[in-house]
Amino acid sequence: MSLARRTRLKRSVAHLAAIILGAFLIMWSLLPLYNMVRVALQEKEDVFSSHVIPISPSLHSFWTVFDTSYWLLASFWGQMGNSLWIGIIVASLTLAIGTLTSFTIGRMRIRQGWMLTNAALMTYVIPMSFLAIPFYGIMGKYGMTDNSLAVIAVEVTFATPYAIFIFQQYGASIPLELDEAARIDGASPPQIYFLIYLPLMAPALVAIGTYALLLSWNEYLYAFLLLSTEGKITVPVGLGKFLNSDEAPWNYLMAAAIVYAIPPMVIYYSFRRKMSSGLTMGGVKG
Amino acid sequence: MAQLSRRHAVAGLAAVAAASTTRTRSVKAAEPVTVWWTQGFYEAENKAVVDKLAAWEKMTGTKVNLTIMNGPDLITKLIAAMQVGDVPDLVHSVTGDRFLVPRASWDDQLVDVSDVIESQKGEFHPTAMLGSRFYNAKLKKHAFYTVPIKCSTLMEQIWRPLIEEAGFTDADIPKTHDAYFDFFQIVQDKLRAKGKRIYGLGYSMAAKEADSGTLFHHFLVAYGGKDIVLPSGKLNIDDANVQKATVTALERLTTPYKKGYVPPGAINWGDVDNNNAFFAKQIVMTPNATISIAVAQMEKADQYYKQIITQGIPLGNDGEPVPGILAVSPCLIPKGAKNIDAAKDLLRSFIKPDNLNQYLKETRGRFLPVMMSNIKSDPYWLDPSDPHRHVAVDTGLSKPTIPWWMNYNPAYSAVLSEQIWSQAEANITQKNMPPAQAAEEAIGRIKTIFERFKIG
Numbered sequence: 153m154s155l156a157r158r159t160r161l162k163r164s165v166a167h168l169a170a171i172i173l174g175a176f177l178i179m180w181s182l183l184p185l186y187n188m189v190r191v192a193l194q195e196k197e198d199v200f201s202s203h204v205i206p207i208s209p210s211l212h213s214f215w216t217v218f219d220t221s222y223w224l225l226a227s228f229w230g231q232m233g234n235s236l237w238i239g240i241i242v243a244s245l246t247l248a249i250g251t252l253t254s255f256t257i258g259r260m261r262i263r264q265g266w267m268l269t270n271a272a273l274m275t276y277v278i279p280m281s282f283l284a285i286p287f288y289g290i291m292g293k294y295g296m297t298d299n300s301l302a303v304i305a306v307e308v309t310f311a312t313p314y315a316i317f318i319f320q321q322y323g324a325s326i327p328l329e330l331d332e333a334a335r336i337d338g339a340s341p342p343q344i345y346f347l348i349y350l351p352l353m354a355p356a357l358v359a360i361g362t363y364a365l366l367l368s369w370n371e372y373l374y375a376f377l378l379l380s381t382e383g384k385i386t387v388p389v390g391l392g393k394f395l396n397s398d399e400a401p402w403n404y405l406m407a408a409a410i411v412y413a414i415p416p417m418v419i420y421y422s423f424r425r426k427m428s429s430g431l432t433m434g435g436v437k438g
Numbered sequence: 439m440a441q442l443s444r445r446h447a448v449a450g451l452a453a454v455a456a457a458s459t460t461r462t463r464s465v466k467a468a469e470p471v472t473v474w475w476t477q478g479f480y481e482a483e484n485k486a487v488v489d490k491l492a493a494w495e496k497m498t499g500t501k502v503n504l505t506i507m508n509g510p511d512l513i514t515k516l517i518a519a520m521q522v523g524d525v526p527d528l529v530h531s532v533t534g535d536r537f538l539v540p541r542a543s544w545d546d547q548l549v550d551v552s553d554v555i556e557s558q559k560g561e562f563h564p565t566a567m568l569g570s571r572f573y574n575a576k577l578k579k580h581a582f583y584t585v586p587i588k589c590s591t592l593m594e595q596i597w598r599p600l601i602e603e604a605g606f607t608d609a610d611i612p613k614t615h616d617a618y619f620d621f622f623q624i625v626q627d628k629l630r631a632k633g634k635r636i637y638g639l640g641y642s643m644a645a646k647e648a649d650s651g652t653l654f655h656h657f658l659v660a661y662g663g664k665d666i667v668l669p670s671g672k673l674n675i676d677d678a679n680v681q682k683a684t685v686t687a688l689e690r691l692t693t694p695y696k697k698g699y700v701p702p703g704a705i706n707w708g709d710v711d712n713n714n715a716f717f718a719k720q721i722v723m724t725p726n727a728t729i730s731i732a733v734a735q736m737e738k739a740d741q742y743y744k745q746i747i748t749q750g751i752p753l754g755n756d757g758e759p760v761p762g763i764l765a766v767s768p769c770l771i772p773k774g775a776k777n778i779d780a781a782k783d784l785l786r787s788f789i790k791p792d793n794l795n796q797y798l799k800e801t802r803g804r805f806l807p808v809m810m811s812n813i814k815s816d817p818y819w820l821d822p823s824d825p826h827r828h829v830a831v832d833t834g835l836s837k838p839t840i841p842w843w844m845n846y847n848p849a850y851s852a853v854l855s856e857q858i859w860s861q862a863e864a865n866i867t868q869k870n871m872p873p874a875q876a877a878e879e880a881i882g883r884i885k886t887i888f889e890r891f892k893i894g
Contacts, residue, residue: 376507
């Protein structure tokens, strides 16, 4: 066999292996999602069937979620509103605190600012779940149990250190000359923050905003501990109630989970354009 | 005159003080009562409690803040609440008698509700009374720290059409323990021979929640391990009969699993999952803590009346009745509750025999009454046209029952929480450990736990 042919063969084998590996990874990633959709399209009695493709698929489960006609879904839209409210406030506060901190440390060059960044990251040494009881105690003392502000406070506490770190790192790539030029033109620090810093930070804002939103969107432990009243709980806590029923409503559970996944996806894709446009804004024109 | 004025002034002040005290009391009585209640397995269970509490709210004018949450979550949340001292006024936890109350009573974290029990003392089933009495290590005495609301024992739920498809009838199901459970292995073989992908036995075997523990301990009692803890609170696990029972129970539960007569996923089943597997006809039978499987299908008359068989626990291998372990679902008041008086008042009203009976009926009789007068005065419970309820009543209330051993010593609650016996099952099924060795390891751990709980 000639060398060229052997090389071609090697390349083909490598290519085939890459395709097989890729297919396996795609299957691995998408199978749970497919299973969610498959179960959501089935009737309650069929959810444990071993059919890979639903025999008689129907949108009945999705309709049940929309008209909340099943008892465990009666407060679904209220819970969705609670999740949305908490998620948006957590994302907004995280972005505000994170950018202001990184701006102060990175652009205004306060002394020993690096210590704050490092100290913030140190908070991740203790797992979130370990702090549940102390947080519950603190919120109880402030009379904030069964109050969505308590969940917001907790989520912001956990999202902010990472936000500060990322903003600090990303901000370092924005030339300080831009600030200096603005200052020479008479811009005040707030003007530099709003008119120069934030627009250039857009990609990082989208990434961290999405992260903070998803952190609170999917949070169960703190939402469950801190919120009690039916009208105040979030969707993950509401969906947790499905796991205690004899009626095996897995199709409704999966349909509700799919519906619940839509808002963060919409929010992310709406802002994604900003991510790439922000990336191209970083250059300094001569 | 001056003296008279002073006397008048004192009297006036006393009157003002008395009036303000009365006012404080009435304001306090009107403070809302926060209630946490275990979520039902179906809508009627939740609705029944909502209706009952609403009626009390209307009667007394005291607002009730009710939160319904699923069983395991409620216990987690209550433990957190007790640690930080921000507790609800009243709690109903279905599995609290096993996983929460024994150690909370031991640690003096619950309000003594003997006065509430006293209001209906003659009504309660004797085992339910025993199941509500716990030891307080601080006060060094037993007291009633819970009020029994409902109870249950292990029941067997079977698909009749599957039995018939295998060529049998109800009458073919054996009556004694080993033969009874072996029968469903034969049914599986016959159904598999017909090409059906099915399992004969729906044993819960996960090291979580309550069902697997309930099943193991039923086997333990059936094989003679009833005296694992003595009424004095002493651990009796070195007794030869008890040790033999632990090994046999482990062996008899795990061998069918290893032979493929139990679904592989059963080692990860939560309390609801054997029910789900049953509904999906993945299994022919399942032992279950209540008759919830049948009751959840009440609207489907064909399933409820014809297809699902409910049976009590089989006789022992010697043909003698095996006592059922009576689980008592309690209400409790955590120490630090802000409105204890109102919580007790609510409880007193809730456990009036007619009220309690009505509540249990509205929950469709998934759980059994704790008051014998309910059974005697209301034909609902022994209605022969209902194929499930009277069987449960017979097993749980008419036949011999025993309380869970944590009523004798709270250490056994830690044994259940740590899922020691389910872990032993996992050692056998997952690590191929011999049952005797798995039992020995479990016994060692249990002895260590009991060291921490010395009664008296």
